[in-house]
Amino acid sequence: MNRVGVVGWPIEHSLSPVMHNAAFQALGMDDWVYDAMAVPSDIPRHAVIEPKRHGYIGLNVTVPFKQAVMTYVRPDDKARAIGAVNTIIYGDDIGTNTDVDGIIDDLLAHDVALEGERVIVLGAGGAARAAVYGLWQQDAEVVVVNRTLSRAQDMLMQLTMTAGIQNVQAVTLDEAVEQGPSLIVNCTSAGLWPDVDTSPWVDGIALPQGITVYDMVYRPAQTKLMQQVEQAGGRAIGGLGMLVRQGAASFKLWTGVEPPVDVMYQAAEEALAARQNK
Numbered sequence: 001m002n003r004v005g006v007v008g009w010p011i012e013h014s015l016s017p018v019m020h021n022a023a024f025q026a027l028g029m030d031d032w033v034y035d036a037m038a039v040p041s042d043i044p045r046h047a048v049i050e051p052k053r054h055g056y057i058g059l060n061v062t063v064p065f066k067q068a069v070m071t072y073v074r075p076d077d078k079a080r081a082i083g084a085v086n087t088i089i090y091g092d093d094i095g096t097n098t099d100v101d102g103i104i105d106d107l108l109a110h111d112v113a114l115e116g117e118r119v120i121v122l123g124a125g126g127a128a129r130a131a132v133y134g135l136w137q138q139d140a141e142v143v144v145v146n147r148t149l150s151r152a153q154d155m156l157m158q159l160t161m162t163a164g165i166q167n168v169q170a171v172t173l174d175e176a177v178e179q180g181p182s183l184i185v186n187c188t189s190a191g192l193w194p195d196v197d198t199s200p201w202v203d204g205i206a207l208p209q210g211i212t213v214y215d216m217v218y219r220p221a222q223t224k225l226m227q228q229v230e231q232a233g234g235r236a237i238g239g240l241g242m243l244v245r246q247g248a249a250s251f252k253l254w255t256g257v258e259p260p261v262d263v264m265y266q267a268a269e270e271a272l273a274a275r276q277n278k
């Protein structure tokens, strides 16, 4: 049996097992299985070496291990750049980060233009770091807005050191809007269930005309921010596709097989819908 899986804590709500096992089933890959492993946060080394010892082919890594496992793998350029690993390929013990692929692939799949476009990234956590790096690589003109400005500045200083990112600034929302963005990517957790009435968009500032907003939050499927955007006549895209596409990118790395993205999306969507509290 070819085993892959995800380590994290807590892990029971992860959509990854459903998504990957649906893909294996759809492709008749009966000798593959994906499972979820709960590992206490203080033993990141075990999270990496135990699955390997048990013959796993690869691993997804989620909260709280994405940074901590860096020490126990050989991080590739992407993982180094953003200081986090979400995918391990055993054998060579390569650690990479498919969150970057997830966001960029999903934006491109939605025909969102990136090259030369002005983009506001909201947030300064791990998700924002992946978005800034990916968008910068696509030659977008990125600015970062965060509730706590100093965190955004720290993040950009880090990205300059780890990835050589230049010319990306942390600004206020007012300043960012004045620059005439075509895309806003929400990388904050504002609006995430159960705080469904929260939005990262500050009251009193108009959403730019014709704006596209990508909300990494996928629970609920229609966030407060997405409602605001649609009311303002803009285009809102929810973040489930990013989750699916980071998984699809990991799938490809482990199996060498083209992932059935639609199957994975549908499985994730159904699993989410089946939850009692959306």
Ligand code: ATR
Binding pocket: 122, 123, 124, 125, 126, 127, 128, 146, 147, 148, 151, 187, 188, 189, 190, 191, 198, 199, 200
């Ligand atoms: P992750 O690593 O998953 O991206 P994180 O490091 O906890 O998560 O970062 C969460 C991000 O959401 C931060 O940018 C946070 O802003 P602060 O740096 O000011 O804390 C942002 N965030 C969370 N709740 C928010 C809210 N209600 N309004 C605006 N931003 C919010």
